[in-house]
Amino acid sequence: xxxxxxxxxxxxxxxxxxxxxxxxxxxxxxxxxxxxxxxxxxxxxxxxxxxxxxxxxxxxxxxxxxxxxxxxxxxxxxxxxxxxxxxxxxxxxxxxxxxxxxxxxxxxxxxxxxxxxxxxxxxxxxxxxxxxxxxxxxxxxxxxxxxxxxxxxxxxxxxxxxxxxxxxxxxxxxxxxxxx
Numbered sequence: 001x002x003x004x005x006x007x008x009x010x011x012x013x014x015x016x017x018x019x020x021x022x023x024x025x026x027x028x029x030x031x032x033x034x035x036x037x038x039x040x041x042x043x044x045x046x047x048x049x050x051x052x053x054x055x056x057x058x059x060x061x062x063x064x065x066x067x068x069x070x071x072x073x074x075x076x077x078x079x080x081x082x083x084x085x086x087x088x089x090x091x092x093x094x095x096x097x098x099x100x101x102x103x104x105x106x107x108x109x110x111x112x113x114x115x116x117x118x119x120x121x122x123x124x125x126x127x128x129x130x131x132x133x134x135x136x137x138x139x140x141x142x143x144x145x146x147x148x149x150x151x152x153x154x155x156x157x158x159x160x161x162x163x164x165x166x167x168x169x170x171x172x173x174x175x176x177x178x179x180x
Contacts, residue, residue: 019092
């Protein structure tokens with residue numbers, strides 16, 4: 001099942017902290033959770049992480065929650081899935097409700113606007129780091145050009161041409177099968 005099985009309390013602590021207090025959205029959260037559960041704590045392997053990530057991305061709804069539940073399931077089955085779902089969703093949901101209530105007051109506050117702009121810049125940096133975390137194992141000598149071409153093409157197809165990310169993944173998978 002897992003390399004080192006955590007207690008439910010440890011699992012809740014990691015997911016409550018990193019799924020709720022990481023700026024940059026699902027990709028940033030995924031990168032931080034990777035650092036915690038694969039690199040630092042060795043709760044799951046790279047392969048298990050990649051499987052949970054891929055299945056989370058394919059699941060309808062909130063992908064990061066599906067990813068968290070997948071990791072929880074791998075570690076502790078039903079109890080792990082429930083704990084990671086609750087730990088990953090309740091604190092941030094409460095926070096969003098409070099922020100929404102206060103947002104009308106923040107629209108005129110220069111400090112709040114500066115903080116929001118800083119958070120956006122940080123989110124971009126964390127997203128780039130996430131891309132590197134996911135692509136790095138495949139970025140080996142002889143395959144670097146392939147990774148760069150597929151990544152750049154996927155970006156252009158989605159951002160410039162406007163093709164859905166799901167179709168971009170399918171195109172990348174098909175093209176990747178025919179590249180040496």
